[in-house]
Amino acid sequence: MSENCLFCKIAKGTIPSKKVYEDEDFFAFHDINPAAPVHLLLIPKRHIVSMHDVQADDAPWLGKMMALAPRLAAENGCRPGAEGGFRVVVNTGSDGGQEIAHLHFHIIGGERPWHKR
Numbered sequence: 001m002s003e004n005c006l007f008c009k010i011a012k013g014t015i016p017s018k019k020v021y022e023d024e025d026f027f028a029f030h031d032i033n034p035a036a037p038v039h040l041l042l043i044p045k046r047h048i049v050s051m052h053d054v055q056a057d058d059a060p061w062l063g064k065m066m067a068l069a070p071r072l073a074a075e076n077g078c079r080p081g082a083e084g085g086f087r088v089v090v091n092t093g094s095d096g097g098q099e100i101a102h103l104h105f106h107i108i109g110g111e112r113p114w115h116k117r
C-alpha cells in the first residue's frame with residue numbers, strides 16, 4: 001500500500017470502483033473511461049509502480065496475472081476463439097503513456113468496430 005496511490009486505495013476499497021474480481025493478490029475493475037465495450041483494469045494488490053520495476057523473481061505472480069487476463073476477458077463479455085479476443089495493454093512510464101503509477105493491465109475488447117486506442 002502506497003499512501004497516495006489511487007489504485008492502492010481502489011484495491012483496499014477506500015475509493016469505490018466497479019469490481020469484477022478480487023483474490024489475495026489481485027484486484028480487477030472497470031475503467032472509469034472505457035476505450036471499448038469491455039475495458040477492465042487488472043492490478044496487483046502490492047504497490048509496484050510499473051514494468052520498469054519488474055525483476056526476474058517477479059515471474060510467478062506476473063505469470064498468474066497474465067493467466068487471469070483471458071479469464072476476466074471471457075467473464076466480462078469478450079468472445080472466445082479467433083473471432084473474438086481482446087488486447088492487454090501495459091502502459092509503462094511517461095513515454096509509454098502511463099498516468100497512474102501503479103502497475104496495471106488494461107484488458108480491452110468487445111465486438112469491433114470500436115475506436116483503436
Ligand code: 5GP
Pocket residue numbers: 006017018029030031032033034041090091097098099100101
Ligand atoms: P494509464 O494511462 O495509467 O495506463 O491508465 C490509467 C487508466 O485508469 C485510464 O484508462 C483511466 O481511465 C483509468 N482511471 C483513472 N482514474 C480512475 C478511477 O478513479 N477509477 C477507475 N475505475 N479508473 C480510473
Ligand code: ZN
Pocket residue numbers: 001002005006007008009046047048101102
Ligand atoms: Zn499503488
